Amino acid sequence: MMARLPGLGPRSARRAVLHMIKKRGMLMTPLADALHSVAATARECLNCGNIGTTDICDICASEKRRTGELCVVEDVADLWAMERAAVFKGRYHVLGGTLSALDAIGPDELRIPKLLDRVASENITEVIMALNATVDGQTTAHYIADSLEGRVSVTSLAQGVPIGGELDYLDDGTITAAMKARKAF
């Protein structure tokens, strides 16, 4: 079963299990307890889809976050990445994936209807698309931007040279995007 975790193959799963068996009391039982407790308490925020232990997550409930800005992310890992950067003070909306014709994932399989509801009811002034710069991510961003057109200001993360990036190591697409979006110094 360990081998079914992402990033663990059969071999590393066996190593991890053996390690845990050796440290039964120190590691295996506490880990099992922790997994049990998370499995029992973790739930998706009814508002934004973030994972927490309450019906409404800490970010949605916080009075310190701006209520007018909504940052749309693909999944909770992206929300965590945004929070690590500590640059965004509004609230989030976690889609739970991207649109995909191949996998038959349409808007209703994601948290898109809920997003439209929130924009209609929550007095949102700006929706910021923080979807991955992949084909699926950008397709989804375009779909959402079209759905929201005229109702709210929609922006997206800038595309370009990453911080510390050297031109010689960048792909052509990024250089092209950075060139097209060049800005006054």
Next chain:
Amino acid sequence: MMARLPGLGPRSARRAVLHMIKKRGMLMTPLADALHSVAATARECLNCGNIGTTDICDICASEKRRTGELCVVEDVADLWAMERAAVFKGRYHVLGGTLSALDAIGPDELRIPKLLDRVASENITEVIMALNATVDGQTTAHYIADSLEGRVSVTSLAQGVPIGGELDYLDDGTITAAMKARKAF
């Protein structure tokens, strides 16, 4: 001597030399000839610092390149990266490095005075900073932008999420830059 090439340690240099000795006629002599001929003919473009076989490089001499736009890069590898992306139709200016107080590299050690000359004499309308998004690169870009202030429009490559980039794998600085430079969808 092979071990003094960048990217070759003593061990890989020995392997390369042994390989060449085995293929003396097929590889070693032709390579020696080629190195000789490049050493004899390669020179820096007097105008932009690009490497070519003539005093004025092909790009500077080309009538198909726009003359009003100048793209400032750190070195020839970056110029090649821009050319691979094929997004820029103007001409270049190769600085030959970045300003560095530590290494005692000031403006006069780089091709910065020549850049100011070119802006004054060549009817340039836009100088595009395509320096690396590193500390040294950006310091140099700021210095040049200050020197050119009021004389010409200075722009720089956009910083942000690289194409194909996923938020979860990006550093905080890039997410912060992308967020601050977000643009209307």
